[in-house]
Amino acid sequence: MRITTVDYRLKRDAVLRDYRCGRLSRWDVCDAHPELGRIARNIGELTRRDCPVCSREKLRRVNFVFGRELDCNNGRAYPLRQVFDGLRERYRDFTCYVVEVCVSCQWNHLLESIHISN
Numbered sequence: 771m772r773i774t775t776v777d778y779r780l781k782r783d784a785v786l787r788d789y790r791c792g793r794l795s796r797w798d799v800c801d802a803h804p805e806l807g808r809i810a811r812n813i814g815e816l817t818r819r820d821c822p823v824c825s826r827e828k829l830r831r832v833n834f835v836f837g838r839e840l841d842c843n844n845g846r847a848y849p850l851r852q853v854f855d856g857l858r859e860r861y862r863d864f865t866c867y868v869v870e871v872c873v874s875c876q877w878n879h880l881l882e883s884i885h886i887s888n
């Protein structure tokens with residue numbers, strides 16, 4: 771099995787820096803699609819990290835999985851544990867995109883992508 775991870779936290783931090791110094795508006799950074807907000811609210815994994823924009827909520831993580839073999843499950847959100855314990859055993863090649871979301875202000879950003887191939 772091979773796992774390749776791309777970390778987007780530096781990009782996220784740059785976006786937050788631009789927001790805090792006024793180069794980006796709140797509309798620019800708090801633009802979660804309503805469906806993403808709904809998924810985050812219903813099945814997002816609660817983190818210990820406060821929202822970096824509004825500080826009203828703990829962030830939630832949503833893990834979207836894509837891969838040719840997934841068929842009707844392509845693009846679905848899964849708990850991270852299930853990505854590594856269940857999907858990894860059923861599928862040979864897929865990518866999990868981990869997104870952080872605030873269900874209060876709609877802040878969202880891609881945190882990392884995890885490509886798994888067996």
Ligand SMILES: [Zn+2]
Pocket residue numbers: 821822823824825826827872873874875876877
């Ligand atoms: Zn927020």
